[in-house]
Amino acid sequence: MINFLRGVPSDESLEEIKPLVAEGYKNAILKYGTDVLQYGHFGGFKPLREALGNIHDVDPDRIVAGNGGLEVISLFFKSLPHNSTIVMEEATYDRVAFDAVRYGHQIVGVEMTSEGVNLSDLERLIKTHSPKLFYGIPFHQNPTGITYSEENRKAVAELCGKHEVICAWDICYQTLRYDGRENTPVTVSDSGPVLMGSFTKTITPGTKCGYIVLPKEMVGPVTTVIANTRINPNLPTQAFISDFIEAGEYDAFLNFLHDLYRPKMDALNRAMDLYFSETDPVRITGGFFALVRLSQITEDKEDRFIKAVKDAGVSISSARAVFAPNILKKNRGKGLFVRLIFPALEPEQIERGVATLKEVEQSVCG
Numbered sequence: 001m002i003n004f005l006r007g008v009p010s011d012e013s014l015e016e017i018k019p020l021v022a023e024g025y026k027n028a029i030l031k032y033g034t035d036v037l038q039y040g041h042f043g044g045f046k047p048l049r050e051a052l053g054n055i056h057d058v059d060p061d062r063i064v065a066g067n068g069g070l071e072v073i074s075l076f077f078k079s080l081p082h083n084s085t086i087v088m089e090e091a092t093y094d095r096v097a098f099d100a101v102r103y104g105h106q107i108v109g110v111e112m113t114s115e116g117v118n119l120s121d122l123e124r125l126i127k128t129h130s131p132k133l134f135y136g137i138p139f140h141q142n143p144t145g146i147t148y149s150e151e152n153r154k155a156v157a158e159l160c161g162k163h164e165v166i167c168a169w170d171i172c173y174q175t176l177r178y179d180g181r182e183n184t185p186v187t188v189s190d191s192g193p194v195l196m197g198s199f200t201k202t203i204t205p206g207t208k209c210g211y212i213v214l215p216k217e218m219v220g221p222v223t224t225v226i227a228n229t230r231i232n233p234n235l236p237t238q239a240f241i242s243d244f245i246e247a248g249e250y251d252a253f254l255n256f257l258h259d260l261y262r263p264k265m266d267a268l269n270r271a272m273d274l275y276f277s278e279t280d281p282v283r284i285t286g287g288f289f290a291l292v293r294l295s296q297i298t299e300d301k302e303d304r305f306i307k308a309v310k311d312a313g314v315s316i317s318s319a320r321a322v323f324a325p326n327i328l329k330k331n332r333g334k335g336l337f338v339r340l341i342f343p344a345l346e347p348e349q350i351e352r353g354v355a356t357l358k359e360v361e362q363s364v365c366g
């Protein structure tokens with residue numbers, strides 16, 4: 001089976017990092033002792049916050065480190081006034097959207113271009129909905145693979161600033177760029193933007209660590225939520241990661257990942273150009289995802305298509321859950337959107353999988 005649904009790092013990457021994690025945890029416990037086995041460090045292990053403060057050039061007191069990116073995003077959503085409106089990209093990380101709705105917030109989706117956000121649509125939504133927050137994934141976006149241009153990213157932040165909307169960038173794929181270039185980091189001032197990061201895809205999902213960089217005035221409300229609900233995060237993990245960063249091993253491992261994932265990304269781009277050039281596919285430069293549109297698969301053909309693809313050895317599902325409700329209406333008649341997750345697959349599987357989607361689309365549509 002070629003499974004395009006597995007949003008996980010490749011097994012090879014886990015095998016590579018396994019001895020480093022084993023050694024790292026042991027050293028962290030021996031080095032920090034009861035400090036990482038006891039309650040404490042409620043905003044995250046202090047040395048890790050300091051290392052992150054250096055990376056983002058901010059005061060470590062503005063950083064909260066937690067058990068994964070999703071946890072800190074969740075704590076942040078909990079700290080917002082109930083029933084806030086949040087603008088998200090038209091297609092986004094579905095769990096973030098579910099979580100926001102669960103805390104009683106409203107979601108509206110903003111249109112995207114290959115450069116990032118459609119700025120006039122964002123301005124229109126800000127004027128009509130008075131949102132509290134904009135949440136975006138500017139690097140190798142989940143699920144479209146889009147990386148915002150620097151100009152677009154700045155323009156979004158400016159527009160948010162002008163209308164007093166908090167701008168939050170989920171940068172968890174920033175360092176996962178495989179085309180030999182580096183993404184320009186987001187600069188942070190006292191008032192923002194908010195940054196949300198994660199080591200899940202860059203170290204391992206099991207070690208589960210993420211962080212948020214907050215504007216000064218938001219540290220208080222988020223800290224209150226932490227004190228009431230989470231207390232301390234997993235401290236041995238954070239101790240291991242802070243030493244891993246400080247020793248330069250994290251950067252070396254990122255280079256290993258870039259080399260590992262590049263041929264997979266190249267295979268995906270080749271296959272998309274070969275079989276889906278008519279849908280003008282996004283050129284993938286990193287991350288984990290691409291979104292393919294099967295323009296001929298209308299709603300009535302969807303189930304038949306997904307089953308036929310499965311019978312041909314490829315697992316996919318409709319990406320409907322990643323779209324905001326206002327966008328789902330607009331997408332009607334545009335065909336089936338499918339999210340392709342590539343890092344855990346081999347280049348040959350990726351090419352064969354994409355080719356299968358095209359073949360089955362043609363056979364289902366006669």
Ligand SMILES: Cc1ncc(COP(=O)(O)O)c(C=O)c1O
Pocket residue numbers: 007067068069070071093137142170172198199200205208209210
């Ligand atoms: C956009 C985005 N943000 C955050 C996360 C957070 O992950 P975790 O909670 O595993 O650190 C993910 C993981 O898939 C993601 O795709």
